[in-house]
Amino acid sequence: MKYCKYCGFPVPYGKFLEWTSDGTILGRDSARTRLVYLDVDELVNLFNGIQNWVGTDIAHIIYRAEKEVGKRFIETLLPSFFAKVPRGKFARPEFGVRVIGNYIFNYMAGLGMGRAEILEYESGNFARVKIKDGHSIPLIAGDGAGVFEYLERIGVETDWQRVRSEEYILTIKKVSDQPEAGVAIPLPSSEYVPGNVIFNKCKRCGVPLEVTSNIYLDFEKGILRHKLTGMRVVALPVQSFNAVMRELGKEFGEELQTFIEALERKYFRENYTRPASMGKAGLDAIYEEFCWRGVGNPASAINTSAGVEVTVLNPFHPEAIAGRVAGLYESWTETTVRSTWSKEKEGIIKVLMQKISR
Numbered sequence: 001m002k003y004c005k006y007c008g009f010p011v012p013y014g015k016f017l018e019w020t021s022d023g024t025i026l027g028r029d030s031a032r033t034r035l036v037y038l039d040v041d042e043l044v045n046l047f048n049g050i051q052n053w054v055g056t057d058i059a060h061i062i063y064r065a066e067k068e069v070g071k072r073f074i075e076t077l078l079p080s081f082f083a084k085v086p087r088g089k090f091a092r093p094e095f096g097v098r099v100i101g102n103y104i105f106n107y108m109a110g111l112g113m114g115r116a117e118i119l120e121y122e123s124g125n126f127a128r129v130k131i132k133d134g135h136s137i138p139l140i141a142g143d144g145a146g147v148f149e150y151l152e153r154i155g156v157e158t159d160w161q162r163v164r165s166e167e168y169i170l171t172i173k174k175v176s177d178q179p180e181a182g183v184a185i186p187l188p189s190s191e192y193v194p195g196n197v198i199f200n201k202c203k204r205c206g207v208p209l210e211v212t213s214n215i216y217l218d219f220e221k222g223i224l225r226h227k228l229t230g231m232r233v234v235a236l237p238v239q240s241f242n243a244v245m246r247e248l249g250k251e252f253g254e255e256l257q258t259f260i261e262a263l264e265r266k267y268f269r270e271n272y273t274r275p276a277s278m279g280k281a282g283l284d285a286i287y288e289e290f291c292w293r294g295v296g297n298p299a300s301a302i303n304t305s306a307g308v309e310v311t312v313l314n315p316f317h318p319e320a321i322a323g324r325v326a327g328l329y330e331s332w333t334e335t336t337v338r339s340t341w342s343k344e345k346e347g348i349i350k351v352l353m354q355k356i357s358r
């Protein structure tokens with residue numbers, strides 16, 4: 001892996017990802033995959049919170065939704081690479097899959113998803129993969145199964161077993177000659193509300209210094225950490241987050257999305273660390289991480305007679321952002337607020353907050 005001599009980030013980062021002026025992070029793959037940097041604890045908190053709320057194990061639903069995303073993802077990530085390998089049937093399947101596997105595993109490590117390694121592979125039938133420091137095992141299992149189904153054109157099932165504290169073995173097995181008709185995945189938005197977010201981009205590799213100064217990537221381990229808080233961070237495809245939440249919503253009812261808002265609000269109220277440099281900076285400074293994290297563009301944060309009003313363009317998930325906006329505000333002001341939000345139009349939400357206590 002080559003690291004940028006100027007900012008120290010792996011060089012492929014700037015080649016794969018683009019931080020746009022509209023508050024999104026887009027991949028340079030054919031689908032322009034949108035990514036968002038979430039805390040791993042935030043994701044775990046969401047999945048655990050939902051699981052406790054519905055009172056049943058949700059890992060398999062996460063896995064199933066992610067499998068379809070994994071297929072799409074690999075389809076858009078690989079074309080240029082695939083030009084060198086015959087599609088469908090490989091001349092030397094084990095070799096081809098190992099090469100593709102390593103390519104994908106490196107990509108995933110760069111996003112902070114841990115380290116994977118193929119232990120065994122039998123074309124058209126079976127694979128065993130070791131996952132170390134994975135951000136979410138059901139998500140990774142879904143990705144792995146999706147890639148396997150895509151490459152082999154068969155239906156598979158996956159089991160995962162913990163072998164050490166941060167180490168799992170995935171076993172992917174053929175169960176049918178055809179991939180099962182998967183869950184429908186919402187199409188990624190291709191149009192975003194324009195903005196004028198400006199980054200201070202590294203002169204050499206193009207990655208914003210806001211990113212490289214805030215997070216540290218241990219590429220060997222596939223671990224990203226926030227430099228200030230020490231929290232682990234992962235870059236997740238937005239489509240993946242939305243597909244999983246949509247499936248969970250279909251299974252357990254649409255009030256789930258409102259519950260996501262409550263979980264995010266609580267998480268950010270309890271876990272927000274104010275940068276020491278921030279001092280008494282203005283209201284919008286609370287939301288300054290939104291852009292480099294790709295969660296959305298906090299276009300304005302103003303005091304109105306009705307309360308504090310925050311407008312976010314291109315929120316990656318409206319409820320999650322509404323909760324995040326309120327939670328950060330509560331943490332910053334050490335108050336509790338009453339908050340409501342509305343979708344102005346596609347890609348624009350307004351969150352209104354009124355203090356109710358001191």
Ligand SMILES: [Zn+2]
Binds near residue numbers: 005007202203204207
């Ligand atoms: Zn650089």
